[in-house]
Amino acid sequence: MDGEFNLQTEKLENTFLIKTEGYINNTAGEKIAQFFAENPIKNAIFDLEKSKVINSIGISYLLEVIEQINDREGKIIFLNLDPSIEKTFKIMGLFQFSQMADSLDSAMKELA
């Protein structure tokens, strides 16, 4: 491993499950933005279990994704947040327009 960021996506009913692995920085943000540009989806669940570090460039991309989904009147839910990332999201205001769930099941119920 040389620290490369990985993005895995999976279609689940009316949403996409997006799993990230690695540092969410500019490169990661571009990959995320590209996915959303190619897939104008309404709902998204982000599983950040394998991402323990994020910088403000990565956050700016996530904010854009949140805005896009809000414009489509969809929902975005985050799962498995590291405590430091959860705190970062709170401070940067991400939870004003997105949610956090304890499990994939509860996230799916929220989107049902």
Next chain:
Amino acid sequence: MEQNLLVEKLSLQAESFQEGFKLLTQSDSLKGIFKNFGNLLRTNLMITDLHLLHKVSPESDWKVIGSQNFDDADKKYLENNKQQTTYHDGGKYNASVVLPLTDYSYLGILMGSKLYEEGLSDFDKITLQILLQVFSSAYESFLNQKKEKQFIFDLNEKILQLNNLIDTGIDLAKFENQNILFEMALARMVSLTNSSSALIRVAEGNKEVAAQQVTFPPGLPADKILNSNYKIESSFEFRNTLYRFVLSEKESRKGVIEFGELDMMLLEAISRQVRTAIENNFLLKESLEKERIEKEMLLAASIQQKIIPEVLPVIEGYELAGENIPSREVGGDYYDCIDMGNGRYALIIADVAGKGIAAALLVNTLNASLYSYLQFNLPLTEMADRLNKLIYNASPPDKFITFFMAVLDSKSGELDVVNAGHNPILLLRKDGRLDKIDAGGIGLGMLDLGIPYEGQKLVMNPGDKLFLYTDGIPEAMDKDEIEYSDDRMIEFFIKNADKPAAEFISGIVGDVSKHVNGEPQSDDITSMILKRT
């Protein structure tokens, strides 16, 4: 009449213009606002052939927005355009527009054919001008919103940095091992400064080779960070070890940028926090080690005290007393009087070179071996030889025991003695003669050369006194480092030997204490007196 119709049509479109303004201001990106404006133009003016272009400054080149089939040569319609809007009769395009925008960039519009291939009517021209004004206002509003969002984002980022810095200080203080500490510090450093990667390199002394190297992201080769053209560094030295912190490639949405003053401050702040954590951990370990040693010392002292006799045997026709005063550090003095049966007693005094646990354990070994050998009634010199071999094999080269032993036949007063490197034992005869007993050999465990120990046979007559001691008495020093001395000890012995045995022992201890006058005791003080009554 025609004028009235125009006004009526425009008033009908007013709502559409308002909707257009709303749509434009809600665009999610610069590309989005241009795209939405293109759609507005197409629907309001029924244009089928429309191209939008943008250039960020008067000197830069026009960039086509969205169009797939644009002929670059058509940019000439914009280059020669001195006016904001130019209408072309019979050309490829009905109109071309160069619209200066609030951020000093330009929007270029090339409008080709309409749906029904008509030219632009007056109404179209007025609509176009209104839409251009709508776009100008919406674009300015969009930029202001963007600026406002960026301002809020920057403000939150600063709050986050401050918060992270405080949290980092707390979190780093809780680390359990250095690798975890470094991994945590690296993660916080890159996050706070938007760096792509980071490195902590630990090297001892002036060595070039790293003793420890941790990178972020994990697994990234250190050379990639060290050889980067965009990096900042901070370092500190602690206990002859150099800790080097390197951050590489500050990220932005537009690519790699130079690190700023704030980044350097953040890097230094975290490296200081790491230093504090390492120092605190070192001090904690040192204090725990000290505590552990003190506990071991107490344990060793308790072991030693258990083998020092609490009560000496009562020997008929003799008076016997002894005392051991250990120094603060666990020492290696030992004395005993073992009842061998049939009126025979073994008097022992010994001193292990050195102090601490090793000395206490060696005394313990000597004590256990003595009890074992005494059962076999071995000649004293042979016993000394065996003890020498045993201690030699059981102890490190710098550890040995000075040892004196006398086996007393209490009925006859015969003394069988051996002195293995111990201070001369003093025998004061009733008539005042003083014999110094030093026959024997080297200290136990010093060498194993097979040189036999030499014994000595003496007889204690009534009125004779045997004084056994360790060097803690003559070598006790006052604040000027003046020793109590052999001479003063012998003088005290001669003057006070007639006193009851216990009184003599407490007396000499008191005299030594008077000499040192409160100076800390650096060695064990052990003495024993045997008087034949």
